[in-house]
Amino acid sequence: xxxxxxxxxxxxxxxxxxxxxxxxxxxxxxxxxxxxxxxxxxxxxxxxxxxxxxxxxxxxxxxxxxxxxxxxxxxxxxxxxxxxxxxxxxxxxxxxxxxxxxxxxxxxxxxxxxxxxxxxxxxxxxxxxxxxxxxxxxxxxxxxxxxxxxxxx
Numbered sequence: 051x052x053x054x055x056x057x058x059x060x061x062x063x064x065x066x067x068x069x070x071x072x073x074x075x076x077x078x079x080x081x082x083x084x085x086x087x088x089x090x091x092x093x094x095x096x097x098x099x100x101x102x103x104x105x106x107x108x109x110x111x112x113x114x115x116x117x118x119x120x121x122x123x124x125x126x127x128x129x130x131x132x133x134x135x136x137x138x139x140x141x142x143x144x145x146x147x148x149x150x151x152x153x154x155x156x157x158x159x160x161x162x163x164x165x166x167x168x169x170x171x172x173x174x175x176x177x178x179x180x181x182x183x184x185x186x187x188x189x190x191x192x193x194x195x196x197x198x199x200x201x202x203x
Contacts, residue, residue: 058116058195060188065163068106075102112159114186116195121170123159123184130200133182134171136193141165147183158183168192 079098083090115122120129139147144167148160157179160167164185172179186192 058192060114062112062161064106072102072106114184116199119199126157132174134173136168136170136196138189138193139167139169153180156181161185
């Protein structure tokens with residue numbers, strides 16, 4: 051299915067290395083329970099892997115979408131009419147906005163394993179949030195979708 055220019059849909063999934071760490075955590079749990087026998091060792095393997103996998107999948111499954119005239123980033127839904135012009139941030143600029151340029155009042159959906167981002171000012175004077183910072187692997191496409199939804203093509 052081809053999305054229109056005013057639509058964007060991206061899932062911020064955890065990197066593959068995190069899944070390798072999940073398997074290693076399960077193995078470590080199994081090795082800790084090795085002296086107790088085979089059954090506790092297998093329970094440690096399955097339980098450790100499952101719990102770590104649940105943590106990784108829940109943290110690493112945020113969606114970023116522009117659909118229906120709104121930017122949906124994680125749990126936040128912001129009408130594009132309340133947004134200014136999106137700013138595409140390369141890895142260096144995104145790091146700056148995650149650290150020393152950050153405002154504590156801002157809404158930030160950031161993932162450290164995604165180096166690029168988009169920052170958009172909130173233009174609604176009643177909203178105390180100054181801007182939205184969203185990690186994205188496709189910053190140009192997200193910015194274009196926001197502009198298209200705003201009618202700024």
